[in-house]
Amino acid sequence: MTVPVPVRGLAPGRADLWRLAAAVGLGLVLIAGAMREGPIEGPRGVLIVAMGGAAGVVVFLAPVATALLLLLASFFRLAIHVSGLPAEPMTLLFAALVVAVAIATLRGTIRLHFGPLEAVMLAYLLWNVVSAVWPHVYPAAMPLTGEPIVIYRFIMMGTVFPFAGYVVGRALFQSASRIRVLLFGVLGFAAYSALVSILQFTGPRALVWPKYIVDKPSWPERAVGVFDQPVVNGLVMSMGFIAAVFLAKDRSLKGWQRVLAGLVAPLCAVGIYLTHTRAVLIVFGLALVLCAFIAPNSRSVFAGSLIGAGMFVVAEWATIASADRAEGGLGSPSEVQDRLNMIQTSFWAIREEPIVGWGIGRFAQVNTHHHQQWATDINWTRGYGYSSHENELGIAVELGLIGLALWLVVLAMVAYQIVRAFRRLPRAGVDGRTIAVLAVVSVVVWVGSGATVDMRYNDFVNLLVFLIAGAAVGASIRQRDEQAGKAREPAGAST
Structure with missing residues (x-):
């Protein structure tokens, strides 16, 4: 409707x-x-x-x-x-x-627009609210510190923002001019993230703001960006790299704008590497592969970037395979063990409360009072008391299988809408395949990043990814309506 x-x-x-x-x-x-x-x-x-x-x-x-x-x-x-x-x-x-x-x-x-997708979004949001007011065994607080989790903000960041982003993107960012503004916004955010990521390790540190990036980063050996989180930082730069390539190839832009976009792309590539995070590099590689197959007029650029990245990995494999994060190593058995124990805890929690879950914001409580061990050769303390590090498992534990089912339906319907938009939109123009490809890649890297962190805590990327998805769908509907209007004009003129 x-x-x-x-x-x-x-x-x-x-x-x-x-x-x-x-x-x-x-x-x-x-x-x-x-x-x-x-x-x-x-x-x-x-x-x-x-x-x-x-x-x-x-x-x-x-x-x-x-x-x-x-x-x-x-x-x-x-x-x-x-x-x-x-x-x-x-x-x-x-x-x-x-x-x-x-x-x-x-x-x-x-x-x-209010259709089936928006109806499922509303149902999932209401289920979050029901879980917030439903009585649960444990309080919504970090058990090791006692710090309360503000549930309404948690719902806003993880549910309201992405859903509102999709609705707003579909309604507002339909035309080429507005989509171009959105792409330059992505470029600006990614450029800032890349610059502070590089300066975090090379200096001068006085140029870095906010200061916690260099003074007290949560991961001193990784590029954390303004989010103080390397995975989210890498996700933004991955999206920025794709947007930079598209804008650099856009002949409707002025020369200096294309040059600026072309300069941002390598900065993002460097910043992505400096995150020293496996998940970031994997999703970035996946983004390059996707763009090498489906990106209009830019496949050679992405294919060349993919080949260059592969050659770099081969040349630096000894360093990359090491556990020394400060030198660029990606080996980290302890983090793998953290996630294995948390996955086992999630499976146990889902079996115990399969329908309605343990309550929104309660994963850390479950992981403290009922922490499980993946295998006997893994230290039991690994991952103890942590919040969820896997998006869908975190949802299943806190909101039960009902919440997980609603969430998966939302993702499936968003994916369907984006693919349909990709097939409808013309190859040329930022309001054509460009925005559709960026939407596909953004959702893929966002879902991929959710395999290692609970994305519900990250308001910015949730809002941005769904806003881009909505823009792609809105552009396709706008062009469809315009074509339908043109098709009716001769008949109307003859009557």
């Missing part, structure tokens, strides 16, 4: 561009102030809040700008802390996006 409103203004006009520029400018001022000052109180805090209110007035009338600002706030979520606000900037901008989309829908400038 589609909301029956007329579709107008899909391509941004001059007023839309002015609102976009004003909103982005105000957002950057706010973020710059927060970066420089940290927590702000008193008159300066009032000023920041006032500027935020002014930005809110602007973004309410520009949902595209609001979506981009939300991505920006989510990207820097760990680094930005502004006291005195009723919620963190990311949450406030998400609320602004909801209002902006609602206003645009009422004005008839966009249309929202």
Whole structure:
């Protein structure tokens, strides 16, 4: 079912561009102030809040700008802390996006779609809420520290953000101009991630922000990026590498824009290697293989990159196969044992509570009170008390087989929509196969990364991946509707 409103203004006009520029400018001022000052109180805090209110007035009338600002706030979520606000900037901008989309829908400038996929998304979201309020054996808290898990934020990051991203991407990012803006956004996020990843090891460290990347990274021997997490950092750079190649080959862009995109691609490749993480390198290699087969007008670039990466691995195999992460080694038996024990714990937990699960946010509790051992030759303490390191198993343990089934149906239906969009869209143009290929690759690397980490904790990539998927589907539907309209024109003109 589609909301029956007329579709107008899909391509941004001059007023839309002015609102976009004003909103982005105000957002950057706010973020710059927060970066420089940290927590702000008193008159300066009032000023920041006032500027935020002014930005809110602007973004309410520009949902595209609001979506981009939300991505920006989510990207820097760990680094930005502004006291005195009723919620963190990311949450406030998400609320602004909801209002902006609602206003645009009422004005008839966009249309929202509610079909079988959206219905299953809603059912999965409601199941998360039911699990949050249902009584469970263990509290939603980290058992080893007692730190509570804020369930509503957990649901927002792992469920609301990706689903809203798909809906917004489908409704807003349909035209070539807006998809190009989205691609440059991906390029910018990946370029920043690559630069701080390289500077983390080469310096000068004074240029790195946020400072926890160099002062107190959770993994000192790996490129953690602004997320302080090497897998998510590598995922963003993998997506950025693909976007950079596409933009560098886009002849509709200015020369300097293509050169800039061409420079970002090798930076991302270096940053990906510096994560020193097997999962990152595997999904990046998988992305190159996929693009070498399905990418329009760029297959030779991806094939050449794949060959170059293979030659590098062969030449550096002795180092890569070692367990010395600081030197680029990927061997880590202890991490494998962690995951094996957690997998065994997951299987036990699913057998014990197969239908409704142990409760959302309770995996670490189960893994503490009922920790299992994969085999007798694996140390029992490996993986003890950790949160889930596998996305689907974490869902099955916490939400039961009902939650897992709903989630898998969502993934299957999103995949079907993307494949159908890929087949419908023309080969040429960023609103053609380019966005479709990026959507395919993004979802594949996102699902692949979920085999080693619980993606529900990572709001930015959840939002971005599903936003790109929605954009691909929206572009295909827009072009289908335009073709159908052209096909009806001669008959209408003759009557």
